[in-house]
Amino acid sequence: MATYASIKYDMDLSSNATGTGGMTLLSTQTASSSATVDFTSSIDSTYKEYLFKCFNLHPATDEVSLQFQVDTGTNTSYNQTMTTTAFQSAHAEADNDTSLEYRTGLDLAQSTSFHSLSNVIGNGNDECISGTLSLFDPSNTTFVKHFTGQFSGYGSGNYNYNSFSAGYVNTTTAITRVRFKFSSGNTDAGTIKMYGVS
Amino acid sequence: MAIKVAVNRALTAITALPTAAALTDGNLTLLTTATASSSATLDFTSNINSTYDSYVFKFIDMHPATNDVTFGFQADTGTNTSYNQTLTTTFFQARHAEAGTSSSLAYTTNRDHAQGSGFQTLIYDVGNGNDENCSGELHLFQPSSATFVKHFMSRASNYGQANEAADCFAAGYFNTTTALTRVRFKMSSGNTDAGTIKMYGVGPKQS
Numbered sequence: 001m002a003t004y005a006s007i008k009y010d011m012d013l014s015s016n017a018t019g020t021g022g023m024t025l026l027s028t029q030t031a032s033s034s035a036t037v038d039f040t041s042s043i044d045s046t047y048k049e050y051l052f053k054c055f056n057l058h059p060a061t062d063e064v065s066l067q068f069q070v071d072t073g074t075n076t077s078y079n080q081t082m083t084t085t086a087f088q089s090a091h092a093e094a095d096n097d098t099s100l101e102y103r104t105g106l107d108l109a110q111s112t113s114f115h116s117l118s119n120v121i122g123n124g125n126d127e128c129i130s131g132t133l134s135l136f137d138p139s140n141t142t143f144v145k146h147f148t149g150q151f152s153g154y155g156s157g158n159y160n161y162n163s164f165s166a167g168y169v170n171t172t173t174a175i176t177r178v179r180f181k182f183s184s185g186n187t188d189a190g191t192i193k194m195y196g197v198s
Numbered sequence: 199m200a201i202k203v204a205v206n207r208a209l210t211a212i213t214a215l216p217t218a219a220a221l222t223d224g225n226l227t228l229l230t231t232a233t234a235s236s237s238a239t240l241d242f243t244s245n246i247n248s249t250y251d252s253y254v255f256k257f258i259d260m261h262p263a264t265n266d267v268t269f270g271f272q273a274d275t276g277t278n279t280s281y282n283q284t285l286t287t288t289f290f291q292a293r294h295a296e297a298g299t300s301s302s303l304a305y306t307t308n309r310d311h312a313q314g315s316g317f318q319t320l321i322y323d324v325g326n327g328n329d330e331n332c333s334g335e336l337h338l339f340q341p342s343s344a345t346f347v348k349h350f351m352s353r354a355s356n357y358g359q360a361n362e363a364a365d366c367f368a369a370g371y372f373n374t375t376t377a378l379t380r381v382r383f384k385m386s387s388g389n390t391d392a393g394t395i396k397m398y399g400v401g402p403k404q405s
Contacts, residue, residue, distance in 0.1 A: 022225040048258045048394060083363040085292035087303045102292055102303035109298030136258050136333035136355075142392075143259050146333040146355035148365065164292070166355040166365035172329050197256070198228065 023051065023195040031057065031187035037180040039194050044176065045139040047196035052133040052178070054151070054192050061185030062123040063156040065106070067114035068133065068180050070145075072173045079112040080175070084167030088119055093158040106163075110170065116183065117149045118163040122156035128190065129153035131163070138175035144168040145175055226254065226398040234390040236263065240383045242397050247379065248342040250399030255336040257320075257354070257383065257395045264388030265326040266359040268309075270317035271336065273348075273378045281382045282315040287370025289319060295362040313373065317384065320352050321366045324385070325359030331393065332356040334366070337400075341378035347371040348378050 026042040043050060057066060069078035086106035090099045106116040121129045131151025138145050146168045153161040169175060180192060229245040246253060260269055272281035289309035294301040309319040321332045334354025341348050351369035358364050372378060383395060 022227065048396070049256060083294060083296045083361075085294045085301065085363050085365045087292045087365075100303075102301055104301055107294045107301060109294060110296045140259060142329065143261065143331040144329050144357050146331075146357070148334065148353055148355050164365060166292070166353075167294070167363040168355060168357050170296075170329075197226070 026196050027194045029192045031190045033186045040177045048137050049197040050135045051195045056128040057190035058128045058188045059123050059182045060188045063120040064182040064184045065116040066118045067116050069114045070175045071177045078179045081170045082108045084108045084115050086165040088161050088163040090159050090161050118151045118153045119161040121153045127154040144170050230397045232395045234393045236389045243380045252400045253338045254398045258333045259331045260393035261331045261391050262324050262326045262385045263391045268319050268322040268386035270319045271383045272317045274380045275376045284373040285311040287311045289368045291364050291366040293364040321354045321356045323358040330357045347373050
């Protein structure tokens with residue numbers, strides 16, 4: 001039985017609780033009828049990878065895609081050039097339809113539009129989308145910036161979509177900010193957490 | 199995991215405090231960082247053992263000296279340096295040209311192994327243009343198991359030499375029940391001019 005005098009800590013809780021080289025939570029954004037969800041600070045050379053975890057993003061509008069774009073410096077245009085890929089598996093709740101296919105309507109070819117991270121999501125009360133987006137070395141000034149994403153969505157039409165996308169932001173300027181939004185309408189609810197991976 | 203804060207009365211029931219490793223449950227512990235600089239290979243020859251159930255390698259901004267090459271990996275046992283363990287693997291990818299003229303999602307038969315001992319492709323068609331590179335991650339599961347084969351899976355994004363984006367997926371197993379102790383990454387031809395690979399242990403240390 002330990003006593004106050006005998007209790008010894010064999011570690012520094014403050015440093016080891018997150019693990020050396022682990023994930024550090026940098027920012028949490030909670031949507032509430034939000035036109036966009038923006039991360040405008042803490043994206044710099046501190047980490048080689050930034051991980052965005054999206055939880056239960058719920059659109060105000062039916063049949064919309066979750067999208068993202070990035071920008072440099074303090075710019076707010078969110079129109080960097082990207083070339084991307086997109087494919088998905090889908091399965092209907094009715095069990096009468098399954099598929100695995102490349103989605104030409106979701107990818108980008110040297111475009112400055114927002115990249116779609118998912119197929120269309122429903123706005124039913126319990127419908128939402130969750131998943132992760134990794135952005136690699138956004139502050140690099142030599143190379144393009146790669147990203148990978150995987151999201152599970154409750155689609156309009158009562159489908160599950162497992163959406164995979166990847167690509168690169170075709171610039172050698174440092175990326176400093178990331179914007180998420182739905183292709184139409186607000187994000188009624190949901191949380192996005194940004195982590196640095198060291 | 200949640201850290202429970204004890205109150206004074208509860209302290210009498212505490213007989214041991216969690217170790218640092220236990221508090222990293224589900225998290226990443228950085229073990230080794232290798233930085234390429236005109237490197238023929240990037241080798242991880244220590245810290246791969248039974249300490250962690252799985253290991254993840256994050257490779258970032260890998261840039262080849264030679265154009266149109268494959269970035270791949272192999273593993274070895276003990277202190278061996280042949281890097282020729284038997285593999286059976288799968289490989290598929292999505293790709294999309296910058297020109298918007300072509301896109302595809304396909305299994306790539308010449309990038310897999312069927313009991314082969316060559317390097318496993320993680321990404322191919324890597325370009326050596328000034329801003330071209332590839333980034334991604336590789337998970338290796340229970341490399342020290344002496345009972346089972348050793349599984350891996352990877353995903354990576356590539357800026358291809360033909361100016362296209364590729365989302366590459368490889369997975370498979372090392373068909374050996376001998377513990378894997380080392381991992382080598384390299385380009386199929388020429389050096390790796392730049393890039394960083396970080397090896398992490400995942401979750402709590404195994405006692």
